[in-house]
Amino acid sequence: AQSVTQLDSQVPVFEEAPVELRCNYSSSVSVYLFWYVQYPNQGLQLLLKYLSGSTLVESINGFEAEFNKSQTSFHLRKPSVHISDTAEYFCAVSERNQGGKLIFGQGTELSVKP
Amino acid sequence: NAGVTQTPKFQVLKTGQSMTLQCAQDMNHNSMYWYRQDPGMGLRLIYYSASEGTTDKGEVPNGYNVSRLNKREFSLRLESAAPSQTSVYFCASSEQGHNSPLHFGNGTRLTVT
Numbered sequence: 373a374q375s376v377t378q379l380d381s382q383v384p385v386f387e388e389a390p391v392e393l394r395c396n397y398s399s400s401v402s403v404y405l406f407w408y409v410q411y412p413n414q415g416l417q418l419l420l421k422y423l424s425g426s427t428l429v430e431s432i433n434g435f436e437a438e439f440n441k442s443q444t445s446f447h448l449r450k451p452s453v454h455i456s457d458t459a460e461y462f463c464a465v466s467e468r469n470q471g472g473k474l475i476f477g478q479g480t481e482l483s484v485k486p
Numbered sequence: 487n488a489g490v491t492q493t494p495k496f497q498v499l500k501t502g503q504s505m506t507l508q509c510a511q512d513m514n515h516n517s518m519y520w521y522r523q524d525p526g527m528g529l530r531l532i533y534y535s536a537s538e539g540t541t542d543k544g545e546v547p548n549g550y551n552v553s554r555l556n557k558r559e560f561s562l563r564l565e566s567a568a569p570s571q572t573s574v575y576f577c578a579s580s581e582q583g584h585n586s587p588l589h590f591g592n593g594t595r596l597t598v599t
Binding site: 376381413415416418462473478479 | 490527529545593
């Protein structure tokens with residue numbers, strides 16, 4: 373069965389600094405990979421996804437993630453964060469062609485300080 | 487366009503009481519899901535419905551039942567609430583299965599005393 377590990381529960385960072393939120397997964401089959409973001413008192417929203425093709429995927433607000441099959445990772449990066457990026461970020465994986473369920477990591481709380 | 491609507495937003499139950507969490511989506515999505523969110527554990531899938539008329543267990547189905555009433559509505563029932571079911575519950579929907587984006591409601595915060 374697939375599983376997802378987010379290696380950092382909290383990441384504090386100063387505004388305009390770069391950030392990387394780490395995600396590793398395990399699965400015996402090919403997977404789809406996702407990052408979701410949750411702002412306070414809201415549900416989750418899709419940030420970006422990898423289904424196939426280019427291993428580097430981008431969101432509209434400057435985040436990017438790279439699928440690394442050999443390291444089974446899908447780390448999320450942003451070169452310069454804003455206060456408004458403060459939120460909780462969840463990595464998720466589903467197995468291809470399995471009618472797969474979406475399994476979430478434990479979440480990483482990104483706190484951007486001025 | 488409301489998206490995914492969950493009711494109620496907050497609920498307090500005593501141990502042993504029952505209740506139903508309601509969820510409705512207006513995006514004509516085929517698939518619907520119930521998750522619970524607990525600190526440090528991310529979201530865990532309770533039940534899902536890949537299409538109208540079908541339901542399947544997720545990771546943590548014990549103590550819950552679901553009904554896919556029609557294409558729009560997917561309810562979650564707690565027959566006999568326990569303190570371990572204190573959590574935030576999220577309903578979500580997607581066009582078709584887990585490779586299409588999930589759209590989440592704003593959650594129901596449930597406390598069982």
